[in-house]
Amino acid sequence: MxxxxxxxxxxxxxxxxxxxxxxxxxxxxxxxxxxxxxxxxxxxxxxxxxxxxxxxxxxxxxxxxxxxxxxxxxxxxxxxxxxxxxxxxxxxxxxxxxxxxxxxNTATRGLEVRNVVAIEQLTPSLEKAAAEAPALLFSGYSDHVLRELGIDDQVMRAARTITGKAQLEAFGALLPEDQFEVLQYLAEGFSPEEVYRDVVTERAPAGTAPDSSExxxxxxxxxxxxxxxxxxxxxxxxxxxxxx
Incomplete structure (x- = not known):
């Protein structure tokens, strides 16, 4: 049933x-x-x-x-x-x-919903603006670090355009839930290690390796x-x- x-x-x-x-x-x-x-x-x-x-x-x-x-x-x-x-x-x-x-999500292994069409439509225009921005919110984090926290390629591309917390919050309704929360924590100044402990580890099934084929x-x-x-x-x- x-x-x-x-x-x-x-x-x-x-x-x-x-x-x-x-x-x-x-x-x-x-x-x-x-x-x-x-x-x-x-x-x-x-x-x-x-x-x-x-x-x-x-x-x-x-x-x-x-x-x-x-x-x-x-x-x-x-x-x-x-x-x-x-x-x-x-x-x-x-x-x-x-x-x-x-x-x-490859890190938490939870199910996430995103407005994939809106993200695809917005990201190219945001990339143009980001190219001229004096600073970007997540420039201090490598792709490897973000992937370890469950950020996938589409969200990473979008995140690389974000200049500040207000823009991140405006983007939030479109993004996958766990990934958005990870970005919020990073934006507030938590270290990747703290975010992994407090967000990823808290939600990932115990004793299993990351996987996206659930x-x-x-x-x-x-x-x-x-x-x-x-x-x-x-x-x-x-x-x-x-x-x-």
């Missing part, structure tokens, strides 16, 4: 929904506790469908009401955990989902600070009762 997990940031969108939309969402969530994976894909009410031109081919949308859809990351690797990331108006859902990419279910399990896995119908009911 499949499992459903929630990105904890999802609740920011959930809390402002009107009651009929919440009711539709509850019904959709319950199906992940009741149906097999094959049945989920076949269910006409849920309407679990792929997203055209998605940067992450695992992105799916589900019908919540006629005017709202949920954004779901679906496993394609034999695992069985679906991740509910967001709920947005129908007309915005496909654009939102098509621009996001989920990746596994299954989706394993990566979700490694992201307990930002993702909640539903263990069954009673757990789902408890979570929803708490939210009101």
């Amino acid at each position: 499949p499992q459903l997990a929630f990105a904890n940031s999802f609740w920011e969108s959930y809390d402002v929904l009107e009651k009929p939309v919440k009711a539709g969402l509850h019904k959709a969530m319950a199906k992940f506790q009741q149906l097999t994976i094959a049945e989920l894909h076949a269910d006409k009410g849920l309407h679990l469908e792929s997203v055209e031109q998605a940067r992450d081919p695992r992105m799916r949308t589900i019908r919540v009401t006629d005017s709202w859809r949920g954004i779901v990351l679906a496993p394609d690797d034999g695992s069985d955990t679906f991740l509910l990331i967001n709920v947005v108006p129908h007309k915005e859902a496909y654009g939102w989902a098509s621009k996001r990419l989920c990746t596994v 299954s989706l279910a394993a990566a979700i399990a490694n992201t307990a600070g930002r993702i909640t896995v539903v263990t069954g119908p009673d757990h789902l009911a408890e979570i929803l009762d708490r939210r009101g």
